[in-house]
Amino acid sequence: MFKLAFNHQVLVGLIQSAITAALALAVMMVARQRKIHLERETVVALARGLGQIVIVGWVLIILLRGPRWTSVFILGAMLLASAKFSAQRAKGIPGAFHVSLYSIGCGAGVVILLMTCAGVINTAITALIPIGSMVIANAMNTNSLALNRFRSEIQSHTGLIETALALGADSRQTAAPYVQASCESSLIPAIDSMRSLGIVWIPGLMTGMLLAGSNPIYAALYEFVIIAMILSASALTSILSTLLIRSQAFSPAEQLTLRPGPRQA
């Protein structure tokens, strides 16, 4: 295993990682000139990303040789982590972790389960984990975007929303335009990925399959399958998360609780 983990390829990978991290930092320094301060967040994100992915590489060496049922626990752990990260993007929204957990769990979980049952995803750990993680990660991104957009929509329309409530409107109907806007905007990346597939980008999975000697047409079709799964999971996640978060923004007495300023309780 040690041999597998440390060889010439790993050394090349570390050098390549250092070069790309330096590039990202250089871009952040340019952004700093424009008074966009993301240096700290970028450094932390780069360090965490590198550390995490290397640890995952180590873990995969062990897990990919394990029994198939372990994939359920691995995907479950990924789901918990994704809900935690997503909830961190939704500071100030009560119950954001649970909303994220249920939304990503249902969105990504249903798609992974259905596609595995339908035979679209191979049950081998080597297939299920990478594909499942892609679906979960994209669902997480969609969930973060949806929560973030919902919060800003609500907080920038507080006056209109409370006017409607004061006129006897119900919170569900009052929040409907903002739920819709949040859902639509959170799905832009997933839809754009599908629209630009093959033209603007050739995803890593297809590249890997080609390098591994797969039939190019099959590799292309399978890439479509993956992106379609991501789109479905993202859409389901976004619908669920915006519906669930709506109920967190209002009290049972139809009061807006997600307000900016000191009145927010």
Added chain:
Amino acid sequence: MTSGRRLEHNSCRLPSGVGVQEPILRTIHLTREVSGLRLVDDISVEVYRGDILAVVGPSGSGKSSFLRLLNRLDEPTAGNVYFEGKDYREIPPRELRRKIGLVTQVPFLFPGAVADNLRFGPSQQGKQLSDEAVASLLEEVGLAAYATKDAHYLSGGEAQRVSLARTLANSPSVLLLDEPTSALDVDSRQGIEELILRIVRLNQLTCVLVTHDLGQAARMANRAMVLKAGKLERVGLIGEVLRVQAGV
């Protein structure tokens, strides 16, 4: 029971020979605390039918926070409000807010025509406000030919008149006015003051008016309550309260 200094006697509220008049709104030890900060602190006060009660006090004294508790836009953390003698938590919030209408400092109009804004409240109960009713409301607020105008292009004064008409479309019995003229120029301010007084008399409404302008309170209200740091400092007939405020 009542916190703060009371500068009136209940007897002054009694129409002769008809017994004790029930307040339309009564707050009992009403309190709202957020993150350890008491925005409204133990306020007990009565509002009687036909009253125009001015809520005055310096910025940050809790005037608007108090008003938001009256139609339950915010939840009290302690105490209670009774509307027409009934605990307002027993009244569905949507129904309560139709009966206790609110006009805000900044008139937030919905996108679309002025008539659509007026129809919003009744449509929440599944009612369709007729063209005649819209025209009558607009005439009442001095905007007779405005029904089809785009709400986006109204002046501040016009928008506040539409906001008032929109609240009246729900036929409230109490009108909460949160500094309704403070965002307007002097001319519009005077016009809105006169309009509110006319509408309140015409519709026999009860009013709670938040204002930082003591002159406006004197011109419009018959009673006043003074808030300081969320607490009720005094309540009473407008002349007496303003005299004490002025240190006379």
